[in-house]
Amino acid sequence: MISFLNGFILPALFAASIPILLHFLSRKKARKMPFSSIKFLKVIENQRIKRVKLYQFLLILVRTLFIVFLVIAFARPTVTSLLGNVSGNAQTTAVIIIDDSYSMQAFASSQTYMEIAKQQLSEIVAVFNTQDKVFLLSGFDKKPVLINSLNRDKSLKNIKPSNAVLNLERLLISADSLFTTHPNLNNELYILSDFKLTDHKPFAEYSFNSTPNFKAYKIDLAQEPSFKNVSIDSIVLNNQLIETGSTINISAYISNHDPQNKMETNLNLYNEDMRVAMSFVELQPGESKVVEIPFVPQKPGTHYLNLQIDEDDLFVDNKFYFSLFMKEKIKALFVSDLTADKISLATKVLSQNSLFDIDPKRQNEWPGTNLSLYDFVILNDFENTSEANIEKLGAYLKSGKSILVIPGEKLTVADYNNFFKKLESPVRFGKINSGGPNSFYSLENEKAANSIFDALFRDKKNPFSPPKIFRYYTQTGFDKSMINLSNRNTFLSKSGGLYVFSSAFSQNWSSFEINGLFLPLLYRSFYIAAQTKNPLSGSIVSGEAVVFNSDGINIENRFSIKPPNNSSISVIPKSMRNKLYFDGGIAVDPGFYLLMENQNVIGAIAANHSADELKKPFISSSSFEFDLKTLDSDKLNQQILNARTGFELWLVFLILALSMLLLEQVLIKRIEGLPLFG
Incomplete structure (x- = not known):
């Protein structure tokens, strides 16, 4: 039995009568003309006329069949077998994956893709009867929803677009599990999406080969090739x-x-x-x-x-959220026994006239200090200290804080390297380079190469007057050079949270004390060392977990998380590795999620969309190991029923129509007496 998916096209079959009508309208009655009696020529003429009439009849037939086959091809005929009738009436397990990623919020004319998807989903669900198992999977809902006559309207109404990226791999795993636990004679997978999903890799593990009578369909919701975004x-x-x-x-x-x-x-x-x-x-x-x-x-x-x-x-x-945090005060510990040198005086000036609050301590005083109260520690020309004190400094570094080392005369190269080794730092000092009595080294005369000096020079036309360095330690093993010398050796290095100068600031090491860059250099070096945390707020992608961690707060206080919709979620911190963790659930909406302590903000996380979703190439039918057929948006229910009961013959009829065109050309050449080739 044959049925048609596009049966409304069948009335166009009346067009098949056009070649016949044109034939009769173009017929002309032969006129008799006197001619000499040539009997032999008349016999030949009669034979040729009969042959031409046969070709003309075949030409009319071929043109008629071309129109018939073309119309039938567009009507999409489907042949039905006995097995098709059985499976068409059998119970079905259907898994419908609906794309709820943020690109589904794009407008197609007056509707979003999500609104179109919900309308088409309603058509698909209407195909199934009460004995069928119909499951709905989406990216936002972690569990499949079983749709029945009682909850169908509510389930469809509850489908909303999320602001996250669709994890299609996870949904295919869930679909495979549902087909295994709920087997039926018909097993059908439907994917409703705009298919703006990045094609990371073929989904080779999900071939559904073990699922009997498995069929997979996609409904591509993208209506316009031009995506104005x-x-x-x-x-x-x-x-x-x-x-x-x-x-x-x-x-x-x-x-x-x-x-x-x-x-x-x-x-x-x-x-x-x-x-x-x-x-x-x-x-x-x-x-x-x-x-x-x-x-x-x-x-x-x-x-x-x-x-x-x-x-x-x-x-x-169209929006991207982020926050910047700048401390009102930066607290530093300055360890030095040289209380009257220029660098000690400079730290006092910075404490009085800037955001720095620098606490000076002698070497024998600092071990009893609570280092967690300080943003960073400055060690100026320090002496050898005990293993316990070095372990304390190492723990301070591992906590995410910084130490700034200014060398001097009290330690040898071996002492410094032993200190760095115990701090588990790769930095090592080499020999002391000396410029000699009448020579010196200078800082690199390229401000662009020394980013620490950026913005110190408002007028770029002014000459750069670097200080003179008479002696310095060569350095190796560091992660990054913050300031270079003119010979490309480092003057200030960074390795993790450890910052190390190569030279002291006393007069027998350099001329920094009398140079105009001295105070700005200290200010900016201290500022960089104090920025142990990214000034940007924590950033996550919509759909990820909102998790804060903090230390140094009173666990007895009341804590809550304030999402972008200004609601409030009470949270109880969990202790882990000397830190408190706050679980705020999943970031549903883009915007700021604030951690509140007794109505005061103590943390912020910015949630944004993921740029991965719209990265090309997008997935296509070839991305899947199983056969994924395309369903048109018109008359979805009829297409599904026809697909269950048979297979389409439109390609066969299209080939037949093209064959009729070829045969027409052959007949025309026969009538005109021309060769077939040439």
């Missing part, structure tokens, strides 16, 4: 020093996901609700670029910032 993918801070009153350069990574059209948008930077900067952006089709935008913080504390671009087809990725 610009996204903010990520941000990067370009400054090493984040200071109040200084310009912070923010790099925003922006992408145009429209492969056909150029996009123009405005990039706006907001500090809470106030716009503080704007930049115009022009993107070519498919282009990604980095856009610089400045921000000048006017006060210390936390700045809750967000970047916004103009609205387009997809709103979710």
Whole structure:
């Protein structure tokens, strides 16, 4: 038995009569003309006329069949077998995967893809009867939802788009498990998606070969090839020093996901609700670029910032949240027995006139100090100390804090290297390089190479007057050189939280004490050493867990987490490895999640969309090991029923129609007496 998926096209079969009508309308009655009696020629003429009439009849037939076959091909005939009738009426286990990722919030004309998906899902669910097992899987719901006549409307209504990326691999694992635990004669998998999902790898493990009578279908919801969307993918801070009153350069990574059209948008930077900067952006089709935008913080504390671009087809990725934290005071421990030297005097000046609160201690005093009260420790020309004290400094480093070492005369190279080794640092001192009585070393005369001096020179035309270094330790094993000498050796190195100068600041080592860079160098070196934590807030992707960790707080206080919707979730901290952990559940909405202690904010995490979802190439039917057939959005229920009961013959009829075109050309050449080839 044959049925048609597009039966409304069948009335077009009346067009098959067109070749016959044209034949009769074009017939002409032969006129008799007198001619000499040539009997032999008349016999030949009669034979040729009969042959031409046969070819003409066949030509009419071929043209008629071409129209018939073409119309039938577009009507999509489906042949039904006895087995098809049995399986069509048998019980079915159906697993429907609905894409609820953030790209499903994009608009297609007046509706979002999610709204279209819910309408088509309703059509699919209507196909099944009460004996069938129909499960709904989505990215947001971790467990499958069994749909029946009682909860169908409620289940469909509860489907909402999430702001996360769809984990299709996890959903295929769940589908495989459902087919195993709920076997039926019919086993059907449906995937409703815009298929803007990055093709990381073929899903080779999920072939469903062991599932009997398995069929898989996809409903591609993307209606328009042109996807007018610009996204903010990520941000990067370009400054090493984040200071109040200084310009912070923010790099925003922006992408145009429209492969056909150029996009123009405005990039706006907001500090809470106030716009503080704007930049115009022009993107070519498919282009990604980095856009610089400045921000000048006017006060210390936390700045809750967000970047916004103009609205387009997809709103979710038009914003990017982040926060910057700048301490009002930075507390440092300065360990030195040289109370009258210039560096000790400089630390007093910094304590009185800057955000630094520097606490001086002699070498025999600091071991009794609680180091956790300080943001970093400065060791100036220190002496050998006990194993217990070195272990205390090592634990301080491992806690995420910093130590700044200024060498001097009291220790040998071997003593310094032994100290570094016990701190588990790779830094090592080599020999002392001396410039001689009339020679010296200078800092590298390229400010760009010494990022610690950035912004010290407002007028770049002014000459750079570096101090003179007479002696210094060569260094090896460090992670990064913060300041270089003119011979490319390091003057200040960084290895983890350990910062090490190569030279002392006394007059027999360098001329820093009388150079105008002395105080700015100390200020910026101290500032960098104090920034043990990223000034950016913690950042997660929507759909991930909101987890805070903290130390130094009173566990008896009341704690809560405030999500972007301004509700409040009470939390009880859990102790682990000398830290307190706060579990805030899953980040559903993009925005700021704040950890509150007695109504005071003590932590912030910014949740944003994941840029991975819209990275090409996207998945296609070839990404799957199983046969994934495409269903049209029109008459889904009829297509599903026909697919259960038989197979389509449209390709067969299309081939027959093309064959009729070829045969027509052969007959025309026969009638005209022309050769078939040539």
